[in-house]
Amino acid sequence: MTLTFDRLRKQYGQVVAIDDVTASFAPGLIHGVIGPNGAGKSTLINMTAGSYSVSAGSIALDGKRLDTLKKYQIANSGVARTYQNIRLFDQMTVLENLEVCFYPADVGGTLKEVTWPPYAAARRERRREKCMETLRLFDLQGYAQAEAGSLPYGRQRMLEIARALVCDPRVLLLDEPAAGLNHHETAELTARLAAQRLPDRITIIVEHDMDLVMSLCDNIIVMHHGKLLFQGTPAEVQASPDVQLAYLGTANDIDDIRAAAQDRRAQLGIRARRRS
Amino acid sequence: MSVAETLAAAKPRSGRAISFLFFAIAIALIVATPFLPNYYVRVINSLLIYILLGIGLNIVIGYAGLLDLGFVAFYAVGAYSYALLASPQLDLHWPFLLILLVAACLGAVTGILLGIPVLRLRGDYLAIVTLGFGEIIRIIINNLDWLTGGPKGIARLDKASILGIQVARPIDFFWLLLITVLVVGTLVWRLERSILGKAWAAIREDQDAARGIGINTTNAKLAAFATSATIGSIAGAIFAASQRFVSPESFTLQESVLIVLMIVVGGIGNILGIVAGATILMLLPEVLREFAEWRILFLGLLMIFLIIVRPAGIVPRSFGPDKLIRRLFGK
Ligand SMILES: Nc1ncnc2c1ncn2[C@@H]1O[C@H](COP(=O)(O)OP(=O)(O)OP(=O)(O)O)[C@@H](O)[C@H]1O
Ligand SMILES: [Mg+2]
Numbered sequence: 001m002t003l004t005f006d007r008l009r010k011q012y013g014q015v016v017a018i019d020d021v022t023a024s025f026a027p028g029l030i031h032g033v034i035g036p037n038g039a040g041k042s043t044l045i046n047m048t049a050g051s052y053s054v055s056a057g058s059i060a061l062d063g064k065r066l067d068t069l070k071k072y073q074i075a076n077s078g079v080a081r082t083y084q085n086i087r088l089f090d091q092m093t094v095l096e097n098l099e100v101c102f103y104p105a106d107v108g109g110t111l112k113e114v115t116w117p118p119y120a121a122a123r124r125e126r127r128r129e130k131c132m133e134t135l136r137l138f139d140l141q142g143y144a145q146a147e148a149g150s151l152p153y154g155r156q157r158m159l160e161i162a163r164a165l166v167c168d169p170r171v172l173l174l175d176e177p178a179a180g181l182n183h184h185e186t187a188e189l190t191a192r193l194a195a196q197r198l199p200d201r202i203t204i205i206v207e208h209d210m211d212l213v214m215s216l217c218d219n220i221i222v223m224h225h226g227k228l229l230f231q232g233t234p235a236e237v238q239a240s241p242d243v244q245l246a247y248l249g250t251a252n253d254i255d256d257i258r259a260a261a262q263d264r265r266a267q268l269g270i271r272a273r274r275r276s
Numbered sequence: 277m278s279v280a281e282t283l284a285a286a287k288p289r290s291g292r293a294i295s296f297l298f299f300a301i302a303i304a305l306i307v308a309t310p311f312l313p314n315y316y317v318r319v320i321n322s323l324l325i326y327i328l329l330g331i332g333l334n335i336v337i338g339y340a341g342l343l344d345l346g347f348v349a350f351y352a353v354g355a356y357s358y359a360l361l362a363s364p365q366l367d368l369h370w371p372f373l374l375i376l377l378v379a380a381c382l383g384a385v386t387g388i389l390l391g392i393p394v395l396r397l398r399g400d401y402l403a404i405v406t407l408g409f410g411e412i413i414r415i416i417i418n419n420l421d422w423l424t425g426g427p428k429g430i431a432r433l434d435k436a437s438i439l440g441i442q443v444a445r446p447i448d449f450f451w452l453l454l455i456t457v458l459v460v461g462t463l464v465w466r467l468e469r470s471i472l473g474k475a476w477a478a479i480r481e482d483q484d485a486a487r488g489i490g491i492n493t494t495n496a497k498l499a500a501f502a503t504s505a506t507i508g509s510i511a512g513a514i515f516a517a518s519q520r521f522v523s524p525e526s527f528t529l530q531e532s533v534l535i536v537l538m539i540v541v542g543g544i545g546n547i548l549g550i551v552a553g554a555t556i557l558m559l560l561p562e563v564l565r566e567f568a569e570w571r572i573l574f575l576g577l578l579m580i581f582l583i584i585v586r587p588a589g590i591v592p593r594s595f596g597p598d599k600l601i602r603r604l605f606g607k
Contacts, residue, residue: 049488075490087488089481092474100474104490113470114463120470127471163489 008057017043019226030203032217039223041206049081050074078170090149098131098166134166178209295603317446323558324453330550332507338545340500341480343403346410350505352527354379354512359522362434372436383509384502391501429523436517449518543589552590
């Protein structure tokens with residue numbers, strides 16, 4: 001089972017956001033996607049999840065085309081995602097945010113749920129159990145009945161990841177999961193994501209936090225101006241002069257890349273605080 | 277402790293007293309109705325019909341977050357189903373329950389027919405298109421003289437009977453409506469709590485994110501339109517049977533707006549809120565009957581007042597029937 005991009009291209013009017021990207025993502029690994037602002041990282045995630053259409057080329061999971069499917073069908077093929085700007089169901093409770101993910105599996109039993117209380121109770125209990133289990137992984141069990149929109153920013157990030165994980169996705173797409181988190185939260189997140197590295201799961205993380213990327217990812221893709229600039233292990237990426245150049249123009253070591261990422265994080269932290 | 281905290285701490289107990297008060301009033305009213313003069317029974321019946329309509333429309337507006345201003349069309353479909361199938365108009369005299377079934381199915385079909393073209397619309401655009409749809413149905417009824425009697429309407433509808441029991445007096449309809457409201461209310465409440473209900477809420481919150489977790493929003497929305505229309509149509513059929521007369525006048529835009537107001541005033545997305553909203557908007561004009569010309573003004577002032585002091589409605593979304601039951605009978 002592999003996720004593949006074949007000569008993928010995305011154009012917004014005149015802007016070419018993704019230019020002829022071919023790549024493949026093996027299961028069991030965590031793949032990092034890095035690159036400067038505007039490199040096209042989110043666009044890759046958005047096309048894979050079906051939020052954006054594909055201008056040319058194709059995306060396939062297990063040889064089955066994804067780019068021809070509707071967004072909900074892609075989700076039902078086992079692709080789950082988070083968003084660069086958190087998108088929760090704000091007025092629903094934390095628990096409901098996860099429960100509703102069982103819609104595709106359970107909707108067929110709706111009539112029975114409405115008319116036969118014991119069946120409804122059993123279904124609800126089963127959904128609840130699974131959701132609580134996932135919430136516990138992210139230390140959110142105490143918030144189960146809280147309104148999602150009322151959580152602190154960091155918890156909202158965690159909840160969004162929990163929502164993506166609750167139905168056991170085959171492909172997990174995370175767009176800047178550590179954005180706006182403090183050091184402590186980022187460390188926790190890194191540990192939790194490491195625990196989610198399953199043999200049959202493809203995880204793709206877009207992230208500016210180099211510590212997280214370097215410690216978590218097995219394979220890194222570097223994007224630059226919509227092109228795939230480099231692909232390799234964290235060590236290879238750190239050693240690549242091309243990558244340093246892409247990030248800083250004149251960079252000469254990984255510390256500079258880190259510094260750039262730190263700046264970026266500070267910037268996002270401000271944004272996060274404004275949001276909440 | 278701040279004022280807000282004090283209030284929050286005091287709430288459960290006063291909430292319980294209020295719950296009991298309203299529950300007691302409702303029970304007393306139900307028990308007293310058989311002894312009330314027909315006039316009042318009719319008022320209560322029309323209140324029950326509005327509650328039924330509110331419960332139906334709330335599925336689309338309150339649960340799925342789609343502002344539908346053409347709801348009265350489904351009410352008309354149900355009413356005319358009864359009028360055509362149980363009157364000298366086409367000389368058909370079907371039994372009431374069969375017509376109710378037909379009306380429910382027709383309602384669902386019209387609901388889906390309206391739903392399909394407006395799937396992509398939201399907010400104001402959706403409101404305008406559905407408003408147009410409601411008017412189109414009314415105008416068709418108004419102009420289809422040979423079938424619907426046009427503006428004159430259809431009179432001399434059959435007396436309804438259910439399994440040999442005649443349902444003709446206002447009090448008969450009171451029981452029929454009460455049972456219908458309780459059954460429909462319970463089912464819809466269970467629907468709200470089902471996985472489909474959660475999906476509607478997700479669509480209301482963020483349609484795109486809802487698709488992202490695998491919800492086929494097309495189907496879920498059509499299900500909302502269909503269930504909502506079914507209930508509207510059932511209410512229409514009962515309405516026609518109780519009036520034994522239908523005309524397009526009963527199905528104007530004003531009716532749609534009134535039902536929306538009941539939902540908004542009472543508490544959007546909450547069945548208890550609809551009961552509260554319908555009660556206020558239906559009974560107040562009766563109470564103020566003496567001030568005939570001023571009624572609308574009073575109503576307007578009341579609305580402004582309520583929207584300022586309780587913008588989320590009289591009963592907030594979070595205080596659903598489950599909470600009420602817990603308050604009443606819980607520890
Ligand atoms: N919806 C859109 N319409 C038009 N242009 C867009 C849209 N989304 C992205 N772009 C453009 O496409 C390019 C790639 O954007 P993308 O969001 O994929 O970058 P990114 O690598 O995720 O950047 P960042 O690190 O800032 O999140 C940018 O030039 C951006 O301005
Ligand atoms: Mg991005």
